[in-house]
Amino acid sequence: MSFDTVLIANRGAIATRIIRTLRQMGLRSVAVYSEADVDSLHVALADEAVCIGTARASESYLNVPAILAAAKATGAGAIHPGYGFLAENVDFAEACAAEGIVFIGPTPDNIRTFGLKHTARALAAAHDLPLAPGTDLLTDEAEAVAAAHRIGFPIMLKATAGGGGIGMRVCEDEADVRQGFAAVARQGQSNFGDSGIFLERYIRRARHIEVQVFGDGQGRVMALAERDCSLQRRNQKVVEEAPAPQLPGPVRQALIAAAIRLGEAASYRSAGTVEFLYDAEREEFFFLEMNTRLQVEHGVTEEIMGIDLVEWMIRGGAGDFAFLDAEPPRPSGHSVQVRLYAEDPALDYRPTSGTLTAVEFPAGVRAETWCMAGSTVSAWYDPMLAKLIVHAPTRDEAVAAMQVALDRTRVDGIETNLRWLREVVRSAPFVTGEVSTRVLDTIPYEPRAIRVVGGGTATTVQDWPGRQNLWAVGVPPSGPMDDQSFRLGNRLLGNPEGTAGLEVTVTGPTLAFTASARICLTGADFAATLDGVPVARGVAIEVGAGQILALGRASGGGLRGYILVAGGFDIAPYLGSRSTFELGQFGGHAARRLLAGDTLHLAGDAATAALPAVTLPEMSTEWTLRVLYGPHGAPDFFTDEDIDTLVAAEWQVHYNSNRTGVRLVGPKPQWARKDGGEAGLHPSNIHDNPYAIGAVDFTGDMPIILGPDGPSLGGFVCPFVVIAADRWKIGQLAPGDRLRFAPVNIGDATVADALQRRLIATGEVAGFGPARPIEMLSPILAEIPERPRCPRTVYRQQGDRNILVEYGPIVLDIELRIRVHALMTELERLDLPGVIDIVPGIRSLQFHFDGEVLNQRQALAALIAAEERLGDLEDFAIPSRIVHLPLSWRDPATLETIAKYMGAVRDDAPWCPDNIEFIRRINGLPDQAAVENLIFEANYLVMGLGDVYLGAPVATPVDPRHRLVTTKYNPARTWTPPNVVGIGGAYMCIYGMEGPGGYQLFGRTIQVWNTHRQTDAFVDGKPWLLRFFDQIRFYPVSAEELAEWRRDFPTGRRSIRIEESEFRLSDYRKFLADNAGPIAEFEATRQAAFDEERAEWQRRGEFDRVSDLAEADAPEASAIELPDGTDLVEAPFGGSVWKLFVAAGDEVEAGDTIAVLEAMKMECAVESPGSGTIEALYMQERQSLQPGAPMLALRRRK
Secondary structure (H helix, E strand, O other): OOOOEEEEOOOHHHHHHHHHHHHHHOOEEEEEEEHHHOOOHHHHHOOEEEEEEOOOHHHOOOOHHHHHHHHHHHOOOEEEOOOOOOOOOHHHHHHHHHOOOEEOOOOHHHHHHHHOHHHHHHHHHHOOOOEOOEOOOOOOHHHHHHHHHHHOOOEEEEEEEEEOOEEEEEEOOHHHHHHHHHHHHHHHHHHHOOOOEEEEEOOOOEEEEEEEEEEEOOOOEEEEEEEEEEEEEOOEEEEEEEOOOOOOHHHHHHHHHHHHHHHHHOOOEEEEEEEEEEEOOOOEEEEEEEEOOOOOOHHHHHHHHOOOHHHHHHHHHOOOOHHHHOOOOOOOOEEEEEEEEOEEHHHOOEEOOEEOOEEEOOOOOEEEEOOOOOOEEOOOOOOEEEEEEEEEOOHHHHHHHHHHHHHOOEEEOOOOOHHHHHHHOOOHHHHHOOOOOOHHHHOOOOOOEEEEEEOOOOOEEEOOOOOOOOHHHOOOOOOOOOHHHHHHHHHHHOOOOOOOEEEEEOEOOEEEEOOOEEEEEEEOEOOOEEOOEEOOOOOEEEEOOOOEEEOOEOEOOOOEEEEEEOOOEOOOOEOOEOOOEOOOOEOOOOOOOOOOOOEEEEOOOOOOOOOOOOOOOOOOOEEEEEEEEOOOOOOOOOOHHHHHHHHHOOEEEOOOOEOOEEEEEOOOOOOOOOOOHHHOOOOOEEEEEEOOOOEEEEEOOEEEEEOOOOOOEEEEOOOEEEOHHHHHHHOOOOOOOEEEEEEEOHHHHHHHHHHHHHHHHHOOOOOOOOOOOHHHOOOEEEEEOOEOOEOOEEEEEOOOOEEEEEEOOOOOOHHHHHHHHHHHHHHHHHOOOOEEEEEEOOOEEEEEEOOOOOOHHHHHHHHHHHHHHHOOOOOOEEEOOEEEEEEEEOOHHHHHHHHHHHHHOOOOOOOOOOHHHHHHHHHOOOOHHHHHHHHHHOOEEEEEEOOOOOOOEEEEEOOHHHOOOEOOOOOOEEEEOOOEEEEEEOEEEEOOOOEEEOOEEEEEOOOOEOOOOOOOOOOOOOOEOOOOOOEEEEEEOOHHHHHHHHHHHHHOOOOOOEEOOEEEHHHHHHHHHHOHHHHHHHHHHHHHHHHHHHHHHHHHOHHHOOOOOOOOEOOOHHHOOOOOOOEEEEOOOOEEEEEEOOOOOOEEOOOOEEEEEEEOOEEEEEEOOOOEEEEEEOOOOOOEEOOOOEEEEEEEOO
16 A cells, blocks of 8 residues: 555544544545544544644635645655545645645546536536436526526525535525525525526425446446435435335346446546435436535445445545446345434524533444543534444334434534434334435424423532442532432332432422423422412422423522422433532533533433322521541540530521532631641641541631532541431531531431431421530441551541541551551451442541441441451551652642642741742751752642542652641632642542642643543543552643643543552562661651741741631621611621622612622622612621621612
């Protein structure tokens, strides 16, 4: 072959199709792509990929100089144009020849001859191909009118250079001709650069049949059977099949003979398609046009003929036409193809765009596509997502196979024509073969769906219990924050447990139902109406097709409401759940909250016996949360007085609360420790341990009740955990609400749990038990004293569904982590019923159980028995891969992060403006180069995953002389980009996703989480890269090199080096003993610097710094002077003033947005209650407001 590398001058499904054949032929493939297609599958699959321009096709896929430059730069000796774009461009074919590059396709003369329909018709007529009664090029409108009357109506006006359904218009009478002539001319000129027009007779019940041909350019042409492409919508093909159904034998023979004559007359080269219009009633066919390229529907021909047309084209491009020497292959069986488009059939097939969250094609189906889950569909290009092709011995079997294939296909994230295609392939005309070009106009599409008219503040899809068994790798369960209300709603509808519904926060959505449905509303009161009529909560409601459900703002207590639908929603699960995890950008509908224009399809799943009625729990603004004492208490971490104060206090809910956790404003602990030692300077710091949902987590001096989207690992103490039966209340805590903690014992929690289960099962409402004196309770369930070679073991209570096992003293000791791993391995071996998660920390392990099959007493007994079996671990060995990761030192992303922190949070922190300098100073190193050297020399041992979500490693150097110790940001950052790398306490962490954070940053690396793609690094269906006890080795790259790594690594185009290894405890003990002196010297120097930094913080008052974000509130209403005759406008909820749109003296109208408050990580508009003048303003941007705080004085217009 005269070339070994082929560039594909195209995108989408045809590009991946050509790459497949090139790979089979042993040829290199080069993909070109626009900036909008950087994540397209063809870019990942090609041997090499070159970006050739911006998203606009004229600047990329039609950019001839850029394509030719890419071919020369990559050594491509040939270019395959695919179909569309430049496939039938004479200038491009000639430009390739001028550069000595093979154009894989017909000759320029072939393209020129058939590129203009009037010259193609002339050639066809000269060789006895029947033509539909029509004209040559028309000069003006009058000539067109005369010709139309001569031929007889209806006729079709056609642009001579048109194609793909563009530049065609059916005219029923003279008026239509006069009206359409200029329009078709404009379309031809604007789309194809040619305003020429002709007309021909229009056949109402026409079929579109085409013949595949292949020629050698020397007059030899082979016909490869025919295809039926009659099922079209607006002249765009939707369903194709081969051979054509119900086609008489003589007609078939005549069609094929005509196609061969035309190809021979033109000395046609390569693949081409001769298209005919067939009048089934008269059994007449007429030549339409010849396409000088590979057709979209070529696959059905390949299936029945047993050939590869792309391979033939490539061989022909190299001058090898030997395959034409053989007898033409004979058709075998029947093949059907459907085109999957990004369009909404319910809205007149409007194109759609967005990110695909699920793409699934069944096995045994030929699926040609450019996209996968995670792909972004842009508005720049053709909306075709995929072609699905089936082949079977008979047409009936092929039709049935396509029906099954479409039923088993799913594409989520945007609207597509998939559900409509399911109806098309079951329609009588298609099943019987009575197809025509107008059949699809008769197949309506009536989806069973809910259309989102308005999304509300934060409406998301959730299910219960959410994602399970993934806490150990930093994947939170998500699910409804008020699980009790959600589950009751499903029970009232007879939905099985786990059926997905909607969670509504602050303000609700407006939803239009396209089909009848049964719904139930629970949770807070959002003043819901159905077609303007109020509807009740807690009862099943029948909704008719066309009705609109509207929810307003939550009032009367509570923050979240739930909309449950009988049968649930047809949404693909991710990692076992349909729940939305917005921070992680997966789950739910389109991996985000609902927006106007979204469509939620109803699933119609089978129902169970419904709960007849239930009395919904009351919502309030004052709450009591029952808690279990532990895992951390007095005297280890808090003083006894601290614990008494926490129980006695009335806490206020801070506006900066959300699904990750609810912040509380209240008294500051005095603490039992002066600092966290190696874990950090603040006494709240501990070595990272697994958290429980509902834990009261002291991040510094401010507690946060962790929610269902919270982190699984963290380095802060938790004195209480909300019992499972009261967790629903966390979801209803609104900014400004007041709450108290009521300590209870495990017996109380078990009774409460049983009563809640009874409430959900039967609707029977339970009472509320008494609180217990805190001095009667203990956070410790049991303890095993230290033994030879076995550390002290403490079993800490962590709510009523978890036990936290802690080993040894509060120090960083890899040997303790090995013991944690050994215990985890033993528990996994036992595989006890009722276990939900087993989650390791640094020196701890969380044992999470369901509380029903396995209760706390049984779980504790199992843990103690497992510990007794462990004994000494001298010979314990663990697989320990060495994973080499590129790192951009002081990456621009880290500098941007620090700059944003200084601008938005504080600029006087000890770690500002340079985190690396802070790391140097607090560790007593001579210069920043020493910091860099230690980090690149270290082997970071992965001790935990999910420290900041999604497989993010918490790791420490194997050699203690490489361990750098810092403290975390306080307050934490509100924004951290993904994959930046930092140190907090004694640990290194790679951020798995965008979000808040507190580690001191020094660089950036590649992705450690890959949501949708499996590669050589992301395997076994797991989206996380790292494993426990992996050893991370960084090597330096530039920021520019890292950008390339970050582009290519998730697609599999670049691979990292991973070495298999083993970590053996006996070897590690020997290493520590052999290097005890230098290790002690390094640690002493580091400790001295750490102590010096702490003393400096003490001198500067850093420990007394107020980090409570509620300090800067607006003045009380009683403290302001309200101008006479004005109305006071108060904050409807707590939050920070993100944007202010008015100033004193401004005129406003009722409903105008006066400000946007940020609360719970959401932006909520505040509207003017009336029209008038702003007389006084009592707020400013970035100011915190509590509910009811004064905002402005409004003088209403009379």
